[in-house]
Every structure is written in structure tokens, then in C-alpha cells.
Amino acid sequence: MKHITAKQIDAMEKVFRLNLINSITGYKSANLIATKSKDGITNVAVFSSVIHLGSNPPLLGFILRPTTVPRNTFDNLKETGIFTVNHIHEDIIKDAHHTSASYDGEISEFDKTNLKETYRDGIFAPFVEGCKVSIACRYKNECFLKENECYLIIGSIEHIYFDDNLLSEDGFVNLEKAKTVTVNGLDGYALPKLLERFEYARPKKEKDGS
Ligand SMILES: Cc1cc2nc3c(=O)[nH]c(=O)nc-3n(C[C@H](O)[C@H](O)[C@H](O)COP(=O)(O)O)c2cc1C
Numbered sequence: 001m002k003h004i005t006a007k008q009i010d011a012m013e014k015v016f017r018l019n020l021i022n023s024i025t026g027y028k029s030a031n032l033i034a035t036k037s038k039d040g041i042t043n044v045a046v047f048s049s050v051i052h053l054g055s056n057p058p059l060l061g062f063i064l065r066p067t068t069v070p071r072n073t074f075d076n077l078k079e080t081g082i083f084t085v086n087h088i089h090e091d092i093i094k095d096a097h098h099t100s101a102s103y104d105g106e107i108s109e110f111d112k113t114n115l116k117e118t119y120r121d122g123i124f125a126p127f128v129e130g131c132k133v134s135i136a137c138r139y140k141n142e143c144f145l146k147e148n149e150c151y152l153i154i155g156s157i158e159h160i161y162f163d164d165n166l167l168s169e170d171g172f173v174n175l176e177k178a179k180t181v182t183v184n185g186l187d188g189y190a191l192p193k194l195l196e197r198f199e200y201a202r203p204k205k206e207k208d209g210s
Helices: 006-011 014-024 072-080 090-098
Strands: 031-036 042-047 051-055 058-064 082-087 133-145 150-162 182-184 188-190
Touching: 006 014, 031 072, 042 072, 058 133, 072 082, 072 150, 090 188
Parallel strands: none
Antiparallel strands: 031 042, 031 082, 051 058, 058 150, 082 133, 133 150, 182 188
16 A cells, blocks of 8 residues: 655655645535626636535635635625635536636636626625526635635525425435536546435444344
């Protein structure tokens, strides 16, 4: 089995380390975060760090890279308080990936890709048309991570939209049916397959089969 130590990681060529460390923590969520500036310029970018933070109150978070270069998503969501999180599905992976290119704040990634913006229920930020699952969030807070100068951005979930057929009776949303993809590393997109769902796990007296 391959064994790599922290010392070896430290000495690695930059791109190799980037790919290794981005892959090694497992599959990540694949989302497009869309915002609009006060001046009406829209922005959309791929983020693989969106995580569940809690369901009561319903919160999500994502990691924002250091703000040593302009971060349009961050600027817009701080300015307006609103952002949308849109699941990437298999038909849009190429355009979704391209949104990671660093465009000036005056340029909308919606104008540089085939992704289209759409609006719902008077919500200020755009949604990505055709996404099977989308969430509108309000910016709540940010935590500075002193170890790498990133931020954990915290948003409250205000509106959820998804195709009717994805919802199970118990509230489970079937992402396989939505063809939502997952991110492997920093540039690999994969389509997961739901294997099974289980009951709420409770302690048992004996190991199965003993
Ligand atoms: C697969 C993938 C995942 C990414 N995930 C993140 C992320 O979680 N956080 C982040 O700050 N940037 C992430 N990026 C980089 C952003 O997409 C990129 O910096 C983008 O230009 C940000 O756009 P903005 O300046 O318009 O906000 C990711 C890029 C790729 C290709």
C-alpha cells in the first residue's frame, strides 16, 4: 500500500499536491453558487465545499478561498445577503467547470457559458436554469480559518426547489434521480449510484453473524 507522509507532502510539486490533497478526503458536493451584485451583474461559480451545517435551524456552509484576489461570489453575497446553491447535473459539467475561470467582476459567467440564469419568487440572486435541485440562502456569518486564511461562509436555507419526483415520503431527496454529480479531486466529475438506505442506527448487543 502506498504510504505518503506529511514531510513528503510538503516537498511535493504544487499541482501534484493539489490533486492529491483534493482527492484524498473523498467525494465532494458539486454546486454552482450564483449571486448578483448591487449593480445587477450576475455571477456563477463552481464550489465543491458546500456542506450541511444543521437542519434546525437549516444551515449550510462552504469554504471560500483566501480573499487575496477578488472573489466575486463573496463580494456579492456580502453586499446583497443572498446567494443560490444549484446542484450540478450530468448535462452541465463542462460549463459548470468553466465557471472556475477567473473573470472580472464586470463579466458574468452566464454570458461566457451556456448556463442560463432564471429568477423565482422575487429572490434577488439568480438560479441556474435546469438544475434539478436549488436552494436560496441568506448570508449569516463567516468564520476566518487562520490556518490557511480561508473562510467558512454560513448561510441560512430560505427556499428549496426541486423536481417533484425526487422527494420520498420521509423527506429524503433522491439525488441519483436528479443526476446530481459529485466532485473527485479538483477536476473530476462522477455520477454516484444509490446503493441502499438504512434505518436509524441503534446500538446492538451482538455483532451480526456471531
Ligand atoms: C471543482 C472545483 C471546486 C471548487 N471549489 C471551490 C470552493 O469550494 N471554494 C472556493 O473558494 N473556490 C472553489 N473553486 C474555485 C472557484 O470556482 C473559482 O475561484 C471561481 O473563479 C470563483 O469565482 P468568483 O470569483 O466569481 O466567486 C473550485 C473550483 C473547481 C474547479
